[in-house]
Amino acid sequence: MLFDKFQTMADFQAELAERDVVPFGAVTEQILSPTEGVVEGHKVILAGTNNYMGLSFDPRCIAAAQAAVAKWGTGTTGSRLANGSFAEHEALEQEIARFYGVGHAIVFSTGYAATMGMCSTLAGPGDVILLDADSHASIYAGVKLSDADIIRYKHNDPDDLAKRMRRLGDRAGQTLIIAEGIYSMLGDVAPLQEIAEVKREYGGYLLVDEAHSMGVLGDTGRGAAQAAGVEDDVDFTVGTFSKSLGSIGGFCVSRHAELEAIRFCIKAYIFTASSSPSVIASTREALRIISSEPERRQKVWDNAKRLYEGLKALGLPVGPTASPVVAVEMTDRSRTIDCWKALMEAGVYVNLVIPPASPSTNFLLRNSVSAAHSAEQIDAIISAYAGLKEAGLFEPAQAA
Ligand code: PMP
Numbered sequence: 001m002l003f004d005k006f007q008t009m010a011d012f013q014a015e016l017a018e019r020d021v022v023p024f025g026a027v028t029e030q031i032l033s034p035t036e037g038v039v040e041g042h043k044v045i046l047a048g049t050n051n052y053m054g055l056s057f058d059p060r061c062i063a064a065a066q067a068a069v070a071k072w073g074t075g076t077t078g079s080r081l082a083n084g085s086f087a088e089h090e091a092l093e094q095e096i097a098r099f100y101g102v103g104h105a106i107v108f109s110t111g112y113a114a115t116m117g118m119c120s121t122l123a124g125p126g127d128v129i130l131l132d133a134d135s136h137a138s139i140y141a142g143v144k145l146s147d148a149d150i151i152r153y154k155h156n157d158p159d160d161l162a163k164r165m166r167r168l169g170d171r172a173g174q175t176l177i178i179a180e181g182i183y184s185m186l187g188d189v190a191p192l193q194e195i196a197e198v199k200r201e202y203g204g205y206l207l208v209d210e211a212h213s214m215g216v217l218g219d220t221g222r223g224a225a226q227a228a229g230v231e232d233d234v235d236f237t238v239g240t241f242s243k244s245l246g247s248i249g250g251f252c253v254s255r256h257a258e259l260e261a262i263r264f265c266i267k268a269y270i271f272t273a274s275s276s277p278s279v280i281a282s283t284r285e286a287l288r289i290i291s292s293e294p295e296r297r298q299k300v301w302d303n304a305k306r307l308y309e310g311l312k313a314l315g316l317p318v319g320p321t322a323s324p325v326v327a328v329e330m331t332d333r334s335r336t337i338d339c340w341k342a343l344m345e346a347g348v349y350v351n352l353v354i355p356p357a358s359p360s361t362n363f364l365l366r367n368s369v370s371a372a373h374s375a376e377q378i379d380a381i382i383s384a385y386a387g388l389k390e391a392g393l394f395e396p397a398q399a400a
Contacts, residue, residue: 054372
């Protein structure tokens with residue numbers, strides 16, 4: 001039967017319904033601010049969004065979107081290659097290239113399309129792709145479509161990458177190395193200095209997905225490669241507008257002029273409608289704001305450290321360093337679901353992550369902070385976890 005393979009998922013959904021818990025696709029009934037909403041009947045602090053710079057309600061972004069919808073209409077009704085390239089798209093491409101200090105940029109309709117499109121197109125039959133084992137689903141989807149030879153290196157392990165590059169011999173120069181800036185599930189940062197050194201030694205091309213690190217890392221918010229001082233070693237930077245820029249869409253920037261020819265070969269760019277001009281207009285405004293308001297970066301890090309230290313002090317297993325993504329790793333599925341539900345009831349909405357979405361076999365309560373969270377909200381999140389711990393909801397092994 002065609003549907004047999006979905007039975008496990010159907011059983012899991014039935015289990016969740018029986019436990020009266022809606023962790024996936026919980027409906028947000030009201031958004032009260034960038035950090036508060038009403039979700040499935042609970043008034044909650046939003047502690048699982050990727051709204052790192054807190055810009056989703058910025059009046060300047062809203063005004064830009066409103067003016068654009070009045071000027072350009074609700075949608076382009078076409079692909080960038082046909083009738084869907086408006087002056088807004090072109091302006092954003094120039095601005096994002098300028099933001100990264102390179103000559104070329106492509107804007108995509110989603111971050112997923114940007115990453116998947118670039119990974120599926122850059123390398124082809126006869127080429128090699130070396131990707132981090134914990135890469136995002138959009139990277140895996142892209143490399144699968146590429147028809148290149150796919151090799152995984154151990155997560156954040158430049159020695160393993162070097163070993164595999166060495167084994168490739170002459171083919172190393174034909175290799176696309178893929179890493180992410182900040183990894184979305186555990187919040188750990190890629191060792192880009194060491195990865196860049198491997199590339200310098202063996203050759204190849206480096207693509208970095210800065211989806212979670214744009215805005216958050218680097219002197220001007222370009223991401224992990226800027227923070228590591230290795231931007232010159234990066235051939236392609238991809239990213240998204242749906243996190244720090246508070247809208248939706250994605251991009252690729254590069255110093256290689258070939259990007260202009262590559263553009264016309266990316267199916268995820270050619271065969272999909274371009275973003276609505278209102279989305280592009282708010283993104284342009286958000287890009288201007290993250291460049292001109294570095295205090296947002298400071299604030300997101302202050303909040304990240306506050307949450308990380310607070311959860312660590314409770315004895316929860318939170319990973320080695322603070323980051324705007326703070327994941328509590330659990331080993332028991334049922335307990336993790338109970339904790340997620342109890343957090344909702346305590347007014348805190350985090351992400352429940354279960355394998356294969358989590359990088360290991362563990363279950364995650366994935367928290368993320370925004371520059372828009374107040375210190376009091378961060379403390380309220382920590383208190384909610386303290387309440388769970390007092391109620392004995394964490395496994396004994398993890399509850400210090
Ligand atoms: N790359 C990474 C590393 C991501 O985490 C995500 C989204 N979580 C994407 C790409 C896709 O971005 P979007 O959701 O904006 O399509």
